[in-house]
Amino acid sequence: MASIRKLNKGWRAEVARLGVRTSKVFPTKAQASAWAAQVEAEILAGKRRGGSGVTVAQAIDRYLKEIVPHRRGGPFEKRRLLALLRLCPWLAQMPVADVRSEHMARWRDERRAAVSAASVARESSDLRTLWKHCRTWGWMDVDPFHELPVPANSHARDRRTDWRELRRLLRGLGYVTGQPPRTLQQEVAWMYLLAHHTAMRAGELHSLSTRTVDLQRRVIRLEEHKTVERVGVRHVPFTRKAARLLAVLDAAAREQGREAYFTVSPQSRDALFRKVRDRLLIRDLHFHDARADALTRLSRRVDVMTLARISGHRDLRLLLNTYYRESAEEIAARL
Template identity: 50%
Template sequence: MAYITKVANGWRAQVERNGERRSATRDTKSEVVQWAAEVEAELLAMKRGAFPKKTFADALRRYLDEVSANKKGERYERLRIEALIRDFPRLAAKPLTDVQTPDIAAWRDKRLKSVTPGSVQRDINLLSNVFTIARKEWKWCGESPFDGLRAPGQNPARSRRIDPREIRRLVRWLGYVTGRRPRTKQQEVALAFLVSLRTGMRAGEILSLSSKNIDIKNRCATVEHKTQHLTGKPRVVPLSRHALRLLRPSLPGAVFTVSSASLDALFRKARDSLLIDDLHFHDARADALTRFAKRVDVMELARISGHKDLRVLMDHYYRVTPAEIAARLDRPIP
């Protein structure tokens, strides 16, 4: 039975059946009555062992509202999901219970014609979790169509290292002067790039830096990260003296005002204008961690990087060259 009441911001409905309770608020009474009727029908169907009549798009939108909204990577997941609904309308409109493995395989193969296997694999990981939540928590479907689906695999691990001359050219083009607080978005991009090279932090973590989360005395920064919804706690990043020298002129207050999207666009613009080939902002993180590996052991390196899986750290972020390893072999044994 639904209980409908008037509240300050509209109308609220509460539905309780079979020990499960749901509630929602809508602008008008007619909207909330319709919502309550749909939920009651859904709960009754679940009691009979039937699944509610929901489309793939319905599941994607509910996942955005209830799951993605609590993640640091909400923007990324929203873009991915909205792109699927827009670019694959037939698949999105299909009843969730009718989506089968061949449907997902056809979507995968079409995507592979325009993006890399790594991008498709990230999409698969996201959509597979949508079906997992829909099956286990919402009781909207049975088996997942991703069971038995052939994975396209990840992209080959990058090995790109950054030449000091490239760093100087980028910083000069962006107009940044060391020791001064940035006055333009371009200068902020240069500072963020230098901070990444000195800390191994992700772009999003760097852009969140401020006097509130930087502990100068203990030389560390406490930042939210993209897997915090799983770990339940922020990441504490140690800061070298050089990193602190870069950050001090921008304190107190927020160090950066540039958005993540603008940082990416401005960095690409600078890179392309200078004809620097195959350089990503994220390469600065890998370059920093590779250099840190010469000074700390692997467990300390994992604490700095925030990796729980050492294989990811080794395969994707430790980019030492065979020539560097060979040179170390020639060092005298103490």
């Protein structure tokens, strides 16, 4: 059955027939009525299929099995979607075909009351991708996020790590100067220290190996990274200090007959870092802050275009507003 409703900016046609629910907004009532009639005819002819009662929980289950394993950052996306099932049972139990913008508005407001705007934006991105695949699978015809404002990210972080804090963290993780890591916790210490010196992302550090690191040329070849689809393979130069650190890891890997410098998984790296950080009562420090520290220091030695080449940024605004964290006092001291 079709219904036509007047909106501030046009007319919404809604069709609910044989398990199929869909809607669309048009400038005129005549266009809305014509579209609704066409959709009803397609449903009766079997050209449009409903979600057959598939719930959001079932859609997430299929998405986790078929899509997430092939996505970068999949383990973290999986953790967020499983949390959604636990924290929003009312949404998880809904048929996918019934999800509308008002339900996403309720979800958004509930999450905004519990977590930061940045977290809501990140979780919204997960759901947008899920709904996209649901439409591909024929379970959903409309985007529930259409014309729904999502909270903008909060102000960029300005967290920096001083040398005392860095030393406490490395010691807490078991780091010993000059000695290669022997435990997963020590691997996390080495990864954080390298991020502090190379400005590499955590995911990129996991790809370090005897094959990708050229100690003679002081260049790392990144075949898999966050922006590989846009910029292709990246070649990251590194400092002499970083070269000394990488030489220790390279020698240890070759001695043990393996390519990879690190064996710790992304999930374990994240969990171990948080555990030690919290035990040391170090407040509001993220692993990713080491990248910003490195880029802020490197900005004093190279021009902005070279810095963008090192970091892999195509948008200089993101580099300036997110990763360049020099304080006004530090700038004043150099004037």
